[in-house]
Amino acid sequence: MARCVRRANLCGEDNLTGKNYKHRRQWVVDKLRELISVFSIEVCAYAVMSNYYVVLHINQQPAQE
Template structure:
């Protein structure tokens, strides 16, 4: 029996708490010691934590709980449409810039956008509704 699509189960306008699990594919190892290859992937854990924290901030998601295991990850997240509804167009444009920067710094981070770059994003209705 097929499951219902999430869009039918979750009201995007309501605050909700959701458990999420994601497994690695094809015996891939997220972190820890891979017993088959002998490689250690512990360095990935910090990168994953930092990236998840960054993404949560861009999408008004609270990470209530996180467990990064050797081949899967468990999250408990809460969406915050009440906060997103208070964002100005400039807030939305800045978050979009952070996700898809048109310029980056030397260390590959999003460069600080200039006023005219944010204005161009705010004028692009397609970019603002993505």
């Protein structure tokens, strides 16, 4: 589970500054796909929100190799 510090927004509109960070959603998905290709993990589920949550499964056999 991941959470932004100081109630900052990862994606969406920041109520304090009025800035919109919606463009970061695709960046998170792209980065997740990149990390899956590098490490021995599988993504079981994810949701990209202002705070995001990722469930991973570690493939032990490839990781040990």
